Amino acid sequence: MPGLVARRDGHFKQIAPWSLLWATALSGRLSASDVAGFTHEFRTELVQRLTSLSAKDLAEMDDAEVKGLTLLCRSGFSGLWAPKVTKMLALYRPDAVPVLDGHVAMAMGFRRDGFRSGKEPRWGRIEQTLLTLRCVLRQQQGELTQIREQVAHAVSDIGKVTDLRLLDIVIWTSQDDRMSRPGSPTDFWLNSPRRDYQPGGFDPLPLQ
Numbered sequence: 001m002p003g004l005v006a007r008r009d010g011h012f013k014q015i016a017p018w019s020l021l022w023a024t025a026l027s028g029r030l031s032a033s034d035v036a037g038f039t040h041e042f043r044t045e046l047v048q049r050l051t052s053l054s055a056k057d058l059a060e061m062d063d064a065e066v067k068g069l070t071l072l073c074r075s076g077f078s079g080l081w082a083p084k085v086t087k088m089l090a091l092y093r094p095d096a097v098p099v100l101d102g103h104v105a106m107a108m109g110f111r112r113d114g115f116r117s118g119k120e121p122r123w124g125r126i127e128q129t130l131l132t133l134r135c136v137l138r139q140q141q142g143e144l145t146q147i148r149e150q151v152a153h154a155v156s157d158i159g160k161v162t163d164l165r166l167l168d169i170v171i172w173t174s175q176d177d178r179m180s181r182p183g184s185p186t187d188f189w190l191n192s193p194r195r196d197y198q199p200g201g202f203d204p205l206p207l208q
Contacts, residue, residue: 003091004160005202012092015043015050020080023087026099034080046075050092057095058130058164059137066134070127073100081116082126094162098133100126103175104168108132137163157199 020038024030049072054065076085082100089097105114108129144163151158173189180186
């Protein structure tokens with residue numbers, strides 16, 4: 001929701017040196033070297049790939065347009081591959097760019113590092129995943145609509161979330177529930193108690 005407000009206020013009309021820091025909103029775990037490598041040359045190439053992307057939802061893209069999206073999602077450099085880059089780009093295009101992190105890689109049958117290891121094999125995994133997500137969005141539209149309807153009474157602003165972002169959430173939490181680690185046991189999300197939800201106040205406040 002903060003991303004939606006930021007988009008409305010024009011913060012995603014440019015890619016600046018600090019834009020990469022947006023990825024931290026989705027646990028991008030950036031390092032100083034990541035930010036240092038986010039050079040003007042790299043940003044220029046990223047802008048070209050982003051602006052040439054079809055202005056369609058992923059579900060509406062044809063195969064050629066998915067290839068363009070693949071090229072965008074595979075952008076990066078050593079230490080900054082799809083898991084971090086797509087966490088930033090998904091805020092720019094939440095209708096088209098999925099968050100390709102380790103949880104999504106495992107959901108697609110790859111290793112956790114499937115979107116950041118190898119070169120051409122990584123590119124193929126990214127394209128295969130985008131095509132799979134497109135298929136899910138097309139064929140399971142009814143299920144996504146049902147999820148919205150089921151939670152709308154408790155999460156009043158769920159309607160503002162794109163179908164792709166909703167699918168991201170479903171995939172991520174379901175994969176996270178498969179793992180057990182300190183502070184997050186198996187089925188953590190499935191067994192989480194219901195809590196009252198209130199939309200946050202994300203509007204910017206002017207300086208007086």
